[in-house]
Amino acid sequence: xxxxxxTIGDEILIGQIVDTNSAWMAQKLNEEGIRVKQxxxxxxxxxxILTALAEAASRADIIFITGGLGPTKDDITKQxxxxxxxxxxxxxxxxxxxxxxxFERYNRPLLEVNRKQAEVPENCEIILNNNGTxxxxxxxxxxKIYVSMPGVPFEMKYMMEETVIPKLKATLKLPxxxxxxxxxxxxxxxxxxxxxxxxxxxxxxxxxxxYLPKMGQVRLRxxxxxxxxxxxxxxLEEFASRIVERVGHNVVAQEDIPLEKVIQNYMTxxxxxxxxxxxxxxxxxxxLITQHEGSSQxxxxxxxxxxxxLKENTLGVKNETLYQFxxxxxxxxxxxxxxxxxxxxxxxxxxxxxxxxxxxxxxEKPVGTVWIAVANANKTVVKKFTFGNKRLQNIxxxxxxxxxxxxxxxx
Amino acid sequence: xxxxxxTIGDEILIGQIVDTNSAWMAQKLNEEGIRVKQxxxxxxxxxxILTALAEAASRADIIFITGGLGPTKDDITKQxxxxxxxxxxxxxxxxxxxxxxxFERYNRPLLEVNRKQAEVPENCEIILNNNGTxxxxxxxxxxKIYVSMPGVPFEMKYMMEETVIPKLKATLKLPxxxxxxxxxxxxxxxxxxxxxxxxxxxxxxxxxxxYLPKMGQVRLRxxxxxxxxxxxxxxLEEFASRIVERVGHNVVAQEDIPLEKVIQNYMTxxxxxxxxxxxxxxxxxxxLITQHEGSSQxxxxxxxxxxxxLKENTLGVKNETLYQFxxxxxxxxxxxxxxxxxxxxxxxxxxxxxxxxxxxxxxEKPVGTVWIAVANANKTVVKKFTFGNKRLQNIxxxxxxxxxxxxxxxx
Numbered sequence: 055x056x057x058x059x060x061t062i063g064d065e066i067l068i069g070q071i072v073d074t075n076s077a078w079m080a081q082k083l084n085e086e087g088i089r090v091k092q093x094x095x096x097x098x099x100x101x102x103i104l105t106a107l108a109e110a111a112s113r114a115d116i117i118f119i120t121g122g123l124g125p126t127k128d129d130i131t132k133q134x135x136x137x138x139x140x141x142x143x144x145x146x147x148x149x150x151x152x153x154x155x156x157f158e159r160y161n162r163p164l165l166e167v168n169r170k171q172a173e174v175p176e177n178c179e180i181i182l183n184n185n186g187t188x189x190x191x192x193x194x195x196x197x198k199i200y201v202s203m204p205g206v207p208f209e210m211k212y213m214m215e216e217t218v219i220p221k222l223k224a225t226l227k228l229p230x231x232x233x234x235x236x237x238x239x240x241x242x243x244x245x246x247x248x249x250x251x252x253x254x255x256x257x258x259x260x261x262x263x264x265y266l267p268k269m270g271q272v273r274l275r276x277x278x279x280x281x282x283x284x285x286x287x288x289x290l291e292e293f294a295s296r297i298v299e300r301v302g303h304n305v306v307a308q309e310d311i312p313l314e315k316v317i318q319n320y321m322t323x324x325x326x327x328x329x330x331x332x333x334x335x336x337x338x339x340x341x342l343i344t345q346h347e348g349s350s351q352x353x354x355x356x357x358x359x360x361x362x363x364l365k366e367n368t369l370g371v372k373n374e375t376l377y378q379f380x381x382x383x384x385x386x387x388x389x390x391x392x393x394x395x396x397x398x399x400x401x402x403x404x405x406x407x408x409x410x411x412x413x414x415x416x417x418e419k420p421v422g423t424v425w426i427a428v429a430n431a432n433k434t435v436v437k438k439f440t441f442g443n444k445r446l447q448n449i450x451x452x453x454x455x456x457x458x459x460x461x462x463x464x465x
Numbered sequence: 466x467x468x469x470x471x472t473i474g475d476e477i478l479i480g481q482i483v484d485t486n487s488a489w490m491a492q493k494l495n496e497e498g499i500r501v502k503q504x505x506x507x508x509x510x511x512x513x514i515l516t517a518l519a520e521a522a523s524r525a526d527i528i529f530i531t532g533g534l535g536p537t538k539d540d541i542t543k544q545x546x547x548x549x550x551x552x553x554x555x556x557x558x559x560x561x562x563x564x565x566x567x568f569e570r571y572n573r574p575l576l577e578v579n580r581k582q583a584e585v586p587e588n589c590e591i592i593l594n595n596n597g598t599x600x601x602x603x604x605x606x607x608x609k610i611y612v613s614m615p616g617v618p619f620e621m622k623y624m625m626e627e628t629v630i631p632k633l634k635a636t637l638k639l640p641x642x643x644x645x646x647x648x649x650x651x652x653x654x655x656x657x658x659x660x661x662x663x664x665x666x667x668x669x670x671x672x673x674x675x676y677l678p679k680m681g682q683v684r685l686r687x688x689x690x691x692x693x694x695x696x697x698x699x700x701l702e703e704f705a706s707r708i709v710e711r712v713g714h715n716v717v718a719q720e721d722i723p724l725e726k727v728i729q730n731y732m733t734x735x736x737x738x739x740x741x742x743x744x745x746x747x748x749x750x751x752x753l754i755t756q757h758e759g760s761s762q763x764x765x766x767x768x769x770x771x772x773x774x775l776k777e778n779t780l781g782v783k784n785e786t787l788y789q790f791x792x793x794x795x796x797x798x799x800x801x802x803x804x805x806x807x808x809x810x811x812x813x814x815x816x817x818x819x820x821x822x823x824x825x826x827x828x829e830k831p832v833g834t835v836w837i838a839v840a841n842a843n844k845t846v847v848k849k850f851t852f853g854n855k856r857l858q859n860i861x862x863x864x865x866x867x868x869x870x871x872x873x874x875x876x
Contacts, residue, residue: 064675065677066488066491066504067501068492068644069487069491069492069493069494069501070488070492070677070684070686071488071677073483074483076484077480077482077483077484078480080480081479081480081481082480089478090478091478091508092478092506092507093477093478093484094503094504094506095503095504095505096503106503109520124654124676124678125654126654126655126658126676127658162653165656165659167658167659185853185855185858208855208857329775330769332748332751335755336751336752336754336755336756336764337748337749337752337769338752338756339748340748340751340769341746341747341748343747343748344746344747344748344769344771344821344860345749345860347822347823347824347856348824350771353771354771354772355747355768355769355770355779356768357766357768357769357779358751358766358767358768359766360755360761361761361766363809364765364766367809368808368809397778397779398774398775398779411758412758413759414761446756449756
């Protein structure tokens with residue numbers, strides 16, 4: 055089953071926004087056995103949209119369209135879809151009620167342009183938008199499915215998960231695909247590939263292994279394509295077990311979850327608490343943790359000690375230590391992590407201090423030098439890392455390294 | 466002058482990586498007056514690449530191609546370009562020297578696959594790759610320019626900046642496009658559109674206005690297309706001024722930068738410092754601030770006080786206050802912001818406490834209830850917000866609201 059994604063809007067074409075929607079959609083579709091043939095970003099231009107729709111329909115079975123559904127003049131997706139299908143726009147009552155409810159909830163006056171958002175091509179089923187005023191649209195024309203959704207990521211994601219994917223499953227005869235993901239940290243793709251080469255060679259034709267590397271982590275994803283065979287799941291699990299055993303301590307989870315969620319699940323289970331002391335990561339570690347529901351059950355909080363004063367006042371790092379060894383040093387990070395344990399009264403703590411860059415590096419401590427510590431009441435583990443010269447990457451890699459150190463200490 | 470971008474490679478189509486290259490290229494090209502007509506992501510498939518090249522060439526004058534230049538079997542861009550132009554692959558001496566130098570520098574044995582990287586279609590000029598082994602290629606065929614570059618972002622960016630853009634400027638007579646962005650916070654797209662409808666109607670044909678909404682913010686972007694008219698910039702500025710005046714205090718910047726950067730620029734300029742006390746945003750506000758180079762000049766740090774204990778110990782929030790009014794209350798947020806000012810000794814502070822959800826809501830304080838405070842030594846401003854029921858959105862919207870309150874207090 056082939057799909058294409060068309061994103062409509064000048065924002066992507068002038069580079070003002072990065073198209074993250076398409077990657078997210080492609081991932082979800084792949085999990086359901088739908089392959090994305092092409093992703094096209096086109097402008098808010100009638101003729102261009104018409105051409106893109108026709109080209110996509112000539113290659114794929116399902117065409118996803120995002121963007122161009124706002125209330126302003128430059129948004130012309132709906133009119134253009136109506137023209138493409140040669141139908142009229144009609145007011146949809148459910149969509150109108152949704153718009154009315156939203157304006158009532160926020161106590162704002164309803165403008166004519168907002169009312170117009172409830173108009174849709176007459177040959178579509180609408181997909182209710184729980185998070186905004188523009189309805190999604192589902193078309194089934196000449197054996198092809200077209201799905202038009204807003205470009206706002208959370209509106210699109212909600213529609214995909216709640217309505218579109220269940221509806222695709224119900225409408226189409228999709229193959230059954232079972233995935234099993236093994237999350238590894240700390241070893242590169244080619245090293246892992248060499249380590250498990252013989253296991254990979256033994257995989258049957260209907261089980262495939264993909265290496266999905268990302269910032270210090272590699273996900274090993276086994277996908278089994280079933281034609282109703284019931285033993286396939288057992289076979290998948292058997293291969294997964296062999297890989298897990300072979301890869302050893304670099305395996306941190308046997309499901310497709312982010313690293314911080316591995317920590318949350320483990321610590322919540324055991325009733326343990328965590329606090330953090332962040333310098334160069336500047337709140338990123340805390341943010342990763344707290345973006346997940348339920349994190350307050352194990353995460354007490356922490357300090358973002360960007361200045362030396364805060365390192366002293368909040369964490370009790372000694373002035374002499376900062377003076378003698380500097381803020382980016384084994385001594386400082388040790389006092390930071392032990393200060394966090396003491397001040398925040400958590401069972402475990404992690405601390406990070408480094409030079410994120412691009413400025414601030416010296417010959418002895420170049421940009422990318424990062425010290426990380428993890429500790430509990432009995433043990434403190436400290437490690438030095440030398441990452442690259444890109445600020446955001448240094449922040450991300452520091453977070454990944456800290457989580458891996460914490461998981462290792464926990465287990 | 467129209468361009469198209471074709472990215473080649475399965476990683477994008479299975480959603481493993483987000484295509485950030487295209488947005489970067491589009492931005493650079495726009496600055497030079499080259500409009501990107503379409504961005505297409507296609508697979509490592511010969512026929513698919515050939516079709517994409519022909520379609521792009523039928524619409525645009527310049528075709529940029531990234532990806533598919535690696536040494537492995539699945540990388541077929543070069544062979545396919547040779548087929549497309551009906552020419553042979555030949556060994557290029559400059560490209561070969563570059564490969565040899567790189568292998569010598571890293572002291573690695575040269576394999577046959579690496580030597581092959583110096584083979585290019587005979588009708589191209591090569592673009593030297595200072596950061597890798599795959600050369601870029603420049604073709605000028607039948608009045609169209611084709612530029613093929615590696616997909617590795619820093620290799621591509623270097624080629625674009627050092628060679629491709631200068632060469633385009635020297636080769637083509639490029640038009641001039643000027644953009645002017647007005648960043649607004651706190652009003653919706655349709656409200657703004659109504660407010661400036663008459664100004665928008667007066668825009669001449671060569672100045673366009675786009676509304677770019679994003680999480681509580683709307684960017685108003687004016688784009689002027691010049692054919693050498695020198696007064697166009699004045700006209701653009703005049704319309705921008707009228708819009709800024711009309712929209713009023715919701716305008717926070719007259720350039721295209723993130724909110725936290727508006728704060729950084731202003732506070733660094735005035736030599737002011739900031740600290741934060743975050744509860745429900747869990748480090749996100751600190752992270753937004755510290756992702757930018759130079760943030761340590763004004764940002765001292767802060768506390769992520771997820772637990773009540775931390776609110777008391779780190780910020781000095783009174784136990785009675787928490788007990789009597791709860792952690793999500795006007796009283797608590799006031800003590801948090803004043804505690805941050807006192808403990809962290811900053812000129813300004815902001816504090817956020819709320820129920821991010823999806824759990825933890827009550828009838829009186831439903832999920833999405835957020836209290837935000839901003840303060841300096843003389844003034845504390847507190848506001849209550851009622852956002853929705855999505856955790857990540859509540860976190861993002863809280864951050865945007867807090868930044869807007871801080872900007873308002875600063876100015």
